[in-house]
Amino acid sequence: MNTYDVIIAGAGPAGLFLAGELAEAKCSVLILEKAEDPHSPLKLLPFGIRGLNAPSIEALHRRGLLDQLELHKRLQNPFSGARGKQAGHFAGIPFEYANIDTERWPRRAPDAPPTHLLAELAELEAVLTRRALALGVDIRRGLAVDGVEQSGDGAMFASRGPRSDDAAARRVERGGGVAVRAGGQLFRAGWLIGCDGARSVVRKAGGFTFEGTEPAFTGYSAKVDIADPEKLAAGRVTTPQGMYFQSQPGYLNMQDFDGGASHQAHQAGQPLTRERLQTVLRRISGTGVTISALHIATTWTDRARQATSYRNGRILLAGDAAHIHSPLGGQGLNLGLGDAANLGWKLAATIHGTAPEGLLDSYHAERHPIGAKVLDWSRAQVAVMRPTPEGRALNAIFRDLVNTRDGATYFAGRVWGIGA
Numbered sequence: 001m002n003t004y005d006v007i008i009a010g011a012g013p014a015g016l017f018l019a020g021e022l023a024e025a026k027c028s029v030l031i032l033e034k035a036e037d038p039h040s041p042l043k044l045l046p047f048g049i050r051g052l053n054a055p056s057i058e059a060l061h062r063r064g065l066l067d068q069l070e071l072h073k074r075l076q077n078p079f080s081g082a083r084g085k086q087a088g089h090f091a092g093i094p095f096e097y098a099n100i101d102t103e104r105w106p107r108r109a110p111d112a113p114p115t116h117l118l119a120e121l122a123e124l125e126a127v128l129t130r131r132a133l134a135l136g137v138d139i140r141r142g143l144a145v146d147g148v149e150q151s152g153d154g155a156m157f158a159s160r161g162p163r164s165d166d167a168a169a170r171r172v173e174r175g176g177g178v179a180v181r182a183g184g185q186l187f188r189a190g191w192l193i194g195c196d197g198a199r200s201v202v203r204k205a206g207g208f209t210f211e212g213t214e215p216a217f218t219g220y221s222a223k224v225d226i227a228d229p230e231k232l233a234a235g236r237v238t239t240p241q242g243m244y245f246q247s248q249p250g251y252l253n254m255q256d257f258d259g260g261a262s263h264q265a266h267q268a269g270q271p272l273t274r275e276r277l278q279t280v281l282r283r284i285s286g287t288g289v290t291i292s293a294l295h296i297a298t299t300w301t302d303r304a305r306q307a308t309s310y311r312n313g314r315i316l317l318a319g320d321a322a323h324i325h326s327p328l329g330g331q332g333l334n335l336g337l338g339d340a341a342n343l344g345w346k347l348a349a350t351i352h353g354t355a356p357e358g359l360l361d362s363y364h365a366e367r368h369p370i371g372a373k374v375l376d377w378s379r380a381q382v383a384v385m386r387p388t389p390e391g392r393a394l395n396a397i398f399r400d401l402v403n404t405r406d407g408a409t410y411f412a413g414r415v416w417g418i419g420a
């Protein structure tokens with residue numbers, strides 16, 4: 001079969017979860033994934049650690065997938081300290097379980113799953129892949145989408161390749177659809193969803209506008225050997241130059257307020273060397289610390305952008321393809337899973353002709369404001385983390401607020417997706 005109800009570009013968590021939702025609703029789905037191999041050390045612990053919030057946990061629970069996640073049962077929250085009191089953080093400022101008033105979230109059922117847990121990206125993707133395959137989703141790896149065209153009347157499809165007589169092909173020829181090119185091959189579908197991540201080709205080829213703010217810093221996540229670790233202070237250390245933190249010995253996180261220049265250079269092909277990391281760590285920590293070996297490293301920024309519309313005709317966006325922001329506060333994966341949960345049943349009903357007028361457009365109407373709120377949440381954290389006199393002043397005020405009962409409850413509610 002070369003015609004599908006839906007083609008999804010990208011087999012990340014958003015694409016995989018969405019594929020399962022659509023297949024569960026009896027739609028034929030093809031995922032085209034650029035990477036040949038789904039495995040990456042960056043998806044494994046500790047780099048692959050991801051905080052899941054209440055809506056994500058509930059969405060996985062509803063589909064019977066939560067129980068298949070095993071690792072969180074053995075994971076210790078790296079931010080929780082020896083006594084396990086820390087529940088999370090805002091801009092690196094911890095809030096504690098003891099201060100959170102859970103009585104203010106009365107709508108939770110007594111047997112509801114947890115409000116938050118830590119998962120591993122590799123395991124989550126493996127669980128979602130298993131479900132998608134079991135439901136008949138066709139996943140083709142090593143095929144990067146590089147061309148997209150949509151048509152309202154199906155005419156372009158008639159002139160391209162053989163017609164097939166399956167239901168999806170008939171729907172496409174009747175109602176129009178999308179032609180997708182990947183790896184020199186042509187695929188056809190009624191709908192295309194870009195779940196192809198931050199640098200989405202579908203977003204660009206589909207004519208979407210991506211607006212937002214430029215980065216203040218380059219973030220580093222690295223596994224290194226440190227010859228003289230005693231030179232570094234323990235915990236999350238903010239200095240006039242940035243921030244550094246070891247989640248475990250040698251697992252280094254840094255924020256260097258360089259306007260995102262190093263990340264950009266790295267993306268453009270400049271290698272991330274041991275010397276480079278050591279220079280950054282020495283500058284941020286104000287020490288002469290020595291990195292003796294670099295095992296793996298990656299960079300990221302706080303660039304915050306969002307597609308102004310999540311739909312353009314028969315092309316839609318979900319996950320990082322629709323919105324990017326810093327990983328501070330751990331919201332990106334949760335947003336993507338939420339997009340998928342919202343879009344899946346609406347698109348399926350549209351495909352089957354049972355959707356009321358306007359149902360599909362409620363995807364953008366409901367999810368865009370939630371994404372915009374998360375982008376602002378990440379921007380607010382950057383403002384509080386800036387190593388400037390203004391940033392330090394804000395940080396002190398937030399520290400006071402976070403340590404109140406109202407403050408801790410508010411921050412936990414926002415981070416766990418359960419409060420206002």
Ligand SMILES: Cc1cc2nc3c(=O)[nH]c(=O)nc-3n(C[C@H](O)[C@H](O)[C@H](O)COP(=O)(O)OP(=O)(O)OC[C@H]3O[C@@H](n4cnc5c(N)ncnc54)[C@H](O)[C@@H]3O)c2cc1C
Pocket residue numbers: 009010011012013014015032033034035049050051052143144145146195196197198199200201202221300318319320321327329330331332333334335336
């Ligand atoms: C250090 C760090 C920590 C984080 N911590 C958290 C956290 O605690 N909680 C949280 O919610 N989020 C967190 N995030 C964010 C989260 O990981 C991402 O938001 C999430 O993985 C995005 O999922 P996605 O499926 O939208 O995109 P991705 O995971 O980026 O998947 C996109 C897929 O599309 C494929 N692709 C790309 N181009 C093409 C193409 N042209 N054709 C076909 N396929 C293509 C890619 O190979 C990839 O497999 C963190 C991110 C980082 C960097």
